[in-house]
Amino acid sequence: MPKKQPLLTVLNILSALLLTGALILILFFTPVEAQMGAVQKVFYFHVAAAWAGMLSFVVAAVGGILYLAKREMRWDWLSLASIEVGIMFGLAAILSGMIWAHPIWNTWWVWEPRLTTTAIMELIYLAYFILRGALNTPEARARLGAVFAIVSVITVPLTFFSIRLYRTIHPVVFVSSGSTAFTMSPKMWLAFASSLVAFTVLLAALIWNRTRLAALQAHAGQEEN
């Protein structure tokens, strides 16, 4: 049976501590934004969750490339783990964004470029599990899953750059000017950077844990997707 590595335990504890630290920073040390009020604080975790989701899909594509190159199942497990974790982060980003949008845009959902491309990205990656479920052998699942992970990663830059390429009402963080540009004070930047770090470490911990689960299932001869 694959053993749990001590570094994974350290990563699990570190991610919990960083997440708690970032939450404390957001709730107690960042100023309340004048136009939106307290709901703006959701933004820090919303963006961090979206970032973690997108990074996860890129890791899945890297896992797919490595599987096709080396034909080792561990790369398929990495790809599978990254997509599952990425979908979870994507869902968290979409729902928290909708809760922010309700008082700010006066609607839960708008079919504008960022929201639409995010929904498409999420649905495409959900289809990954339908594809794997339809295949009988682990090798077929790994091979076609790898191709799927590589091809579908195109939705990541499409989603990321959608608010820069098209006219949109979605706020843009990393720009200095424009009608949808969102400017932050130093305290806000600190909370934002802390959230990004916390979610990146959490992403690494979750992918590692999910990869370990796939290894355990393969060792036990259990059916997995």
Next chain:
Amino acid sequence: MTPNTTSDMILGFAVLLGILLIYVISLAIRIREARK
């Protein structure tokens, strides 16, 4: 005047962290099952 959107903030964090928590619990249960 700054609008009072505190309840929306609480809902936002509850949903986001709730999804994370449910996923972590599901992962822990599945790992425990696979280890048996």
